Every structure is written in structure tokens, then in C-alpha cells.
Amino acid sequence: MINTTTFGDELKRMGFEFYSGVPCSFLKSLINYAINECDYVMAANEGDAVAIASGAKLGGKKSVVLMQNSGLTNATSPLTSLNYTFKLPVLGFVSLRGEPGLKDEPQHELMGQITEKMLSLMEVKWAYLSGEIEEVLNQLKEANEHIEAGRTFFFVVKKGTFGDVKLKEQTLKKRSNKTMDRSDATPALPIRTDALKCISDLADKDTILLATTGKTGRELFEVEDKPNNLYMVGSMGCISSLGLGLALARPDKKVIVIDGDGSALMRMGSFATNAYYQPKNLLHVLLDNNAHDSTGGQATVSHIVDFAAFAASVSYPTALKINSLTELEQAIKHWKLDGDLTFIHLQISQGSPAELGRPTVKPYEVKERLLKFIAE
Numbered sequence: 001m002i003n004t005t006t007f008g009d010e011l012k013r014m015g016f017e018f019y020s021g022v023p024c025s026f027l028k029s030l031i032n033y034a035i036n037e038c039d040y041v042m043a044a045n046e047g048d049a050v051a052i053a054s055g056a057k058l059g060g061k062k063s064v065v066l067m068q069n070s071g072l073t074n075a076t077s078p079l080t081s082l083n084y085t086f087k088l089p090v091l092g093f094v095s096l097r098g099e100p101g102l103k104d105e106p107q108h109e110l111m112g113q114i115t116e117k118m119l120s121l122m123e124v125k126w127a128y129l130s131g132e133i134e135e136v137l138n139q140l141k142e143a144n145e146h147i148e149a150g151r152t153f154f155f156v157v158k159k160g161t162f163g164d165v166k167l168k169e170q171t172l173k174k175r176s177n178k179t180m181d182r183s184d185a186t187p188a189l190p191i192r193t194d195a196l197k198c199i200s201d202l203a204d205k206d207t208i209l210l211a212t213t214g215k216t217g218r219e220l221f222e223v224e225d226k227p228n229n230l231y232m233v234g235s236m237g238c239i240s241s242l243g244l245g246l247a248l249a250r251p252d253k254k255v256i257v258i259d260g261d262g263s264a265l266m267r268m269g270s271f272a273t274n275a276y277y278q279p280k281n282l283l284h285v286l287l288d289n290n291a292h293d294s295t296g297g298q299a300t301v302s303h304i305v306d307f308a309a310f311a312a313s314v315s316y317p318t319a320l321k322i323n324s325l326t327e328l329e330q331a332i333k334h335w336k337l338d339g340d341l342t343f344i345h346l347q348i349s350q351g352s353p354a355e356l357g358r359p360t361v362k363p364y365e366v367k368e369r370l371l372k373f374i375a376e
Contacts (some may be wrong), residue, residue, distance in 0.1 A: 002133050004162045008033040010137060011064070016091060018249065020052040021066030026095035026304025029162040030065055036168045041248070041277060043241070046071030046082065050078040051238035052273075053090045055245025058367070059253075059374065060228075063245070064146065065092045069115040069156075070108065079152065080122050082242070087364040089147045092154035093129070094119075099158060119154055129155040143197030158312050175315035176363060177275055178340075182308065182321040188207040189349040190325050192216065195287055196223045198325050199256060202332045203228075207254040210368070212263045214294030215352045216287065220258065221359040227369040231359050237266030240274055242283055247279035254281050254336070261288040261302035271343075272314040278341040283314075283332070286343070291348045297350060309345035320340040 008096055011017075016249055019034035020041040021027075034040040039061075043049035047068040053063035069076060083090060098104045098112020119126040119272045125146050130136050139155070148155040158296065183235055192215070200223055211217040211230045217231030231238050243257035264271075264286055273285065286307055292298045308321035317340045328346055359366070 001131055001160055001163050002136055004033050004165045004370040006133060007136060007162070008037060008144065010140055012038065012221070014140065015062040016064050017057045018053065018061040018063045019066060020049040020056075020063070020245070021069065022046050022049060022071055024068035024095045024097070025064050026068070026159055027093055027162070028098065029165040030093060030164040032063070032167040034066070035067065035170065036165070039299070040159040041245070044163045044273050045267070046075040047078050047238060048241040048267060048270050048273065050090065050302050051082065051235065051241035052083055052245040054078065054088050055242040055247075056249040057088055057090060057245075058242075058370065059149060059249025060179055061244045061249045062089050065090050067092070067194060068095050069097050069111045070140065072111070072115060072118055076118070076122065078235045079124060082232075082238060083152045085233060085363045086367045087150040088367055089152045090121045090145055091143060092124075092152065093157055094154055096156050096158050102159070115156060115158070119156070124152050124154050126154040126156055128162055129157045131161050135375070152226055164322055171227075175318060177312040177319060179317055179318040180308065180312040183327055185323045187325070187347050188324040189347060191351065192287055192289065192301060192326060192348050193219050193223060193353060195346060196220045196258070196330050197330060197346055199258060199332065200226075202226045202329060202336075203256060203338065207256060208257050208374070210239055210243050210246070212236070212260045214260065216260055216359055217355065218356055219352060222353070222357060224361070225361070227373045230366055230370055231363075233363055237263050237270070239263060241270045241284055243284070244270070244274050244279065246279060247282040251279060251281055252284070253374065256283045256285060259284060259286045261290060261318070262292045262300045262309065264307065265300060265302060265305070269325060271311055271316070273342065275315040276313070278315075278317060280339045280341060282339075282341050283335050284343045287348050288345060288347045289348045291350045293350060293352060307345040308343065316341055316343045320344045322346050
């Protein structure tokens with residue numbers, strides 16, 4: 001068993017001060033340390049935690065994700081299509097529930113057998129975390145070398161590895177919606193390209209645009225490719241969590257997240273996390289065409305969801321349902337002046353330009369130029 005405070009302090013000395021995760025009894029002491037001593041974001045699920053930590057990494061924070069191995073399956077998408085694809089590393093700790101030979105709950109049996117195999121298949125470098133502090137310090141040094149080289153690294157943590165750390169009393173912040181407005185105009189249903197052009201044109205020079213996967217990112221690239229743009233490929237549903245991590249890490253930069261209805265529906269728990277931490281520099285725009293446009297136009301169920309009301313219900317300070325590009329322009333200008341977390345829902349028409357291309361800049365190159373933009 002290792003002294004968790006000594007361990008956490010060493011991580012902090014190495015620059016790891018931003019954490020996001022989902023609780024696990026094997027990791028509770030490290031989680032308690034992170035809540036007590038560092039910046040810790042309570043994620044709704046493990047995939048969101050990876051995306052939040054990745055956003056913080058974009059903002060220059062060396063980041064840690066914490067999860068039970070049952071949640072490793074939830075984190076598979078961002079680990080394989082965000083961290084790997086963009087060469088955007090995070091340091092992970094995953095518990096080994098269901099370890100072969102030890103008695104555990106039946107739901108952990110299979111994951112206990114395949115945790116290490118999953119990490120290896122995803123090409124995630126990993127090691128069992130030692131229970132001896134001297135060896136642990138060498139392990140952390142090796143892990144940090146992987147992170148510095150752009151490779152995600154995970155420690156697999158067995159039961160009883162971390163010594164006890166008591167959780168300090170947590171005072172949860174109260175949150176509430178201040179503004180919830182719906183346009184009474186007839187929906188104009190603009191095309192996505194025109195909505196993206198409106199957003200891009202109104203973005204200040206220090207504003208970062210994060211576009212969700214599929215045709216949203218492809219069309220934004222066609223509208224205007226800029227070093228402050230990021231085009232998500234894969235990791236569907238993770239774009240607002242990525243934006244949250246980035247906005248928290250860099251409060252000096254404005255961040256606009258451009259979401260889609262299929263993406264938003266996939267991880268709606270992230271709305272509550274965004275609303276709780278509510279960075280004032282984050283704007284969340286949902287372009288809703290009631291379809292999975294990138295895969296052939298199959299319908300989503302967005303037509304039965306009042307997204308603005310949902311955002312308001314989980315305490316986004318401002319939640320708007322708008323119906324035109326003029327209203328979109330007005331809402332963005334107001335956010336730029338007001339500086340509060342804002343959600344905007346705009347219905348758009350289905351379809352995209354004929355012969356729509358794909359970004360010619362590779363994902364890791366997009367990341368590198370964005371890092372340079374942020375640093376400047």
C-alpha cells in the first residue's frame with residue numbers, strides 16, 4: 001500500500017493538477033486527494049471524463065482521468081478516436097475490479113479478465129501500479145515520459161493499493177437558470193453551411209471553434225479553415241465535454257462548441273456537468289436537423305426533445321431556442337458581451353453541399369496548430 005498524499009503530491013510536482021473521473025472504491029483515496037487538493041471535475045460518465053481531461057490538455061493542463069474498469073468500455077470511443085487520433089495524451093488510472101482469483105461482484109468477472117487486453121488492443125501504454133512507493137516514483141517518471149511524447153498512459157490499480165485519504169467536506173455550488181427564451185418566429189430552417197458561416201464570421205480572433213464529428217466539422221473546414229478550429233473525428237457525443245475542459249483550463253479564451261442533435265442525444269449527462277461548472281467563456285450551439293446526416297440521413301429522436309428547456313432545467317444560465325440566422329447572430333453577439341455559459345438551439349434543414357470534401361489537415365496537425373494558437 002502506498003501513501004496516497006505522497007503519491008498525489010508527486011503527481012502535482014510533475015504538473016498533473018487537473019483531474020476528471022467517475023468514482024470507484026479502489027480509487028476513492030486518490031479521488032479524495034484530487035478533490036481536496038487539485039482541480040477535479042465530476043464527470044457524468046467515463047467517456048466524458050476522458051474528453052474533459054483532453055480538453056484541459058489542449059489548454060495546457062497535464063490531466064488525469066480516474067475510472068473503474070467497467071467504465072473503460074464507456075471510454076473506448078474517445079480513447080481510440082480522440083486521444084489516439086489527435087495524439088492528445090492523458091494519464092489514466094483504472095481499477096481492476098474482478099481480478100481473477102479474487103472474490104468480487106458478478107458484473108466485474110468478465111472485465112477483470114479483459115481490462116489489460118482492452119488497453120493493449122487500444123494501443124494504450126499501461127502498467128500495474130506498484131504498492132511500493134520507491135518503485136511507484138520510477139513508474140510515474142516513465143508514465144510522464146510517455147505523456148511528454150504524446151502517448152496516453154494508464155495505470156491498472158489493484159485493490160488495496162492506495163492508503164486512506166479522508167474526503168474534506170464538499171460544499172456544492174448552487175446553480176440556476178437565469179434566462180430561458182424561445183423565439184416565436186416561424187422556423188427558417190437555414191442550411192448548416194450558412195449557420196456555420198455565421199458562427200465563424202462572428203468569432204473573435206481569440207475564439208476557439210470546436211466542431212462535432214461528421215459533416216459539421218467537414219462543412220466548417222469548407223467554410224473557413226483557421227488555426228483556431230478543431231474538427232472532431234469520431235468520439236461522437238464528446239464535443240461539449242472537450243469544450244468544457246478547454247474552457248476551464250483557459251478562461252482567457254472564448255470557446256464555441258458546435259454540436260449536433262445526434263451527438264447531443266448520445267451523452268446528455270454532459271449538459272448537467274457543463275451547467276454545474278459553467279465557465280463563462282463557453283458557448284454551446286446545437287444545430288439540429290433531426291437526422292444523422294453524415295450516415296445517410298437516418299432520423300434521430302430530436303423532434304421530441306426540447307433541448308433549450310432541458311439545458312435550462314440542468315441550470316445553464318442562459319438557454320435559447322432560436323429560429324433564424326438573424327437570431328443566431330444576435331445571440332452570439334449577446335454572449336460575447338454578457339460572458340456567461342450559454343446554450344443555443346437552432347433547427348436547420350437536412351442535407352449538405354454536393355461534393356463535400358474532408359479536412360486536408362490531419363487531426364494531430366489540427367491539434368498542433370491549435371496548441372500553437374492557444375499558446376500565442
